[in-house]
Amino acid sequence: MLLLPAWIFTLLTVPPAFSQTQDPILRIETGMHTAPILGIAIDASNCFLVTGSEGKTARVWDISGGKKAVLSRILRPPIDPGNEGKIYALSISPDGSTVACGGWTGWDWDGMASVYVFDLATGALKRRLTGHTQRIDRIAHSPDGRLLVVMARQGGMRIYRTSDYTLFAEDKTYGGRAMGASFDKAATLLVTSCYDGFVRLYDLTELAHWGGSSPQQISPCSKLRPPGGTQPCGVAISSDGLRVAVGFSNSPKVDVLEIHGSTLKHAYSPDTTGVDGKNDLRIVAPRGGRSKLGWPRGENPGLTRRAVFSEGRTPCVRDYGPDASWGIT
Numbered sequence: 001m002l003l004l005p006a007w008i009f010t011l012l013t014v015p016p017a018f019s020q021t022q023d024p025i026l027r028i029e030t031g032m033h034t035a036p037i038l039g040i041a042i043d044a045s046n047c048f049l050v051t052g053s054e055g056k057t058a059r060v061w062d063i064s065g066g067k068k069a070v071l072s073r074i075l076r077p078p079i080d081p082g083n084e085g086k087i088y089a090l091s092i093s094p095d096g097s098t099v100a101c102g103g104w105t106g107w108d109w110d111g112m113a114s115v116y117v118f119d120l121a122t123g124a125l126k127r128r129l130t131g132h133t134q135r136i137d138r139i140a141h142s143p144d145g146r147l148l149v150v151m152a153r154q155g156g157m158r159i160y161r162t163s164d165y166t167l168f169a170e171d172k173t174y175g176g177r178a179m180g181a182s183f184d185k186a187a188t189l190l191v192t193s194c195y196d197g198f199v200r201l202y203d204l205t206e207l208a209h210w211g212g213s214s215p216q217q218i219s220p221c222s223k224l225r226p227p228g229g230t231q232p233c234g235v236a237i238s239s240d241g242l243r244v245a246v247g248f249s250n251s252p253k254v255d256v257l258e259i260h261g262s263t264l265k266h267a268y269s270p271d272t273t274g275v276d277g278k279n280d281l282r283i284v285a286p287r288g289g290r291s292k293l294g295w296p297r298g299e300n301p302g303l304t305r306r307a308v309f310s311e312g313r314t315p316c317v318r319d320y321g322p323d324a325s326w327g328i329t
Contacts, residue, residue: 025079031071033059039101041090048072048120050099052087058101060120075118077105077125084108091139091148093162096120100129100148102136115139115150117165127165132158137179142187147204149190151178157192158215159207169207169216171200180235182244189259191244193232198223199246199257201264221262228253228269243267 035054061069079085088103106114133155156174175196200220229248
């Protein structure tokens with residue numbers, strides 16, 4: 001058996017950091033993404049959505065006028081040749097003022113990934129959140145806008161305080177690719193999913209008393225392996241905060257979990273007969289986490305709910321009536 005010195009192993013596992021090129025990178029603007037869309041976020045008013053792609057841009061679309069998405073603004077993260085600058089995850093702040101995006105962002109230069117925070121109105125890059133040990137797959141704001149959770153392919157999840165973007169809390173104990181995240185309406189509960197098979201529930205009420213200079217190391221108050229698949233991906237807490245919908249990247253199943261106090265329990269699994277994982281599944285519990293699983297709007301059942309998902313290189317907008325029970329949010 002060949003044993004390698006530790007310094008050689010480090011060179012093999014951590015990519016070397018390079019300086020960002022100072023040369024101009026010329027690109028043709030086509031009015032749409034030039035590569036598949038991997039991240040989608042929609043604002044609270046259902047007027048704007050932002051898409052991110054392997055084409056290394058995030059694009060703001062106006063969807064207020066109907067089913068046709070009209071390009072409003074292009075957000076341009078720092079890029080370089082190769083993978084650097086590919087966007088996999090997005091989130092719009094609840095007040096619609098900022099967009100946080102990440103993916104293969106900063107990795108080639110720092111050996112770590114960064115989250116870029118853009119001003120939605122001007123397109124200006126406001127802040128860079130560094131130190132993520134692998135590419136970023138999921139970003140989500142809390143409903144009150146106070147917190148921002150970032151999920152990485154390795155290294156678990158981090159929670160930032162958006163008032164100053166201080167790293168607020170983290171959990172490094174994930175055993176696989178951290179994929180999904182959803183807050184309850186009061187931002188006191190957080191549910192996450194991971195390819196280690198677990199859905200995790202966090203009680204965030206104690207975080208309100210944190211005043212330290214270093215991030216809190218937090219642990220889930222409950223974790224559960226849902227029966228529908230081995231790779232839980234999309235998660236969403238219902239509007240009443242009592243249930244969690246879970247989709248899978250390797251199964252056309254959907255599981256519904258119940259939150260009993262501080263414990264997760266499996267409640268039921270909707271009948272997904274006929275979902276083949278190629279067509280309908282991208283709406284119900286899409287493959288590869290490219291879209292998001294969600295609940296209908298319980299606050300106002302009379303509202304039509306708007307669903308947005310990726311079809312090739314431009315976003316597709318579909319409106320569902322009040323009878324729709326599953327879709328993308």
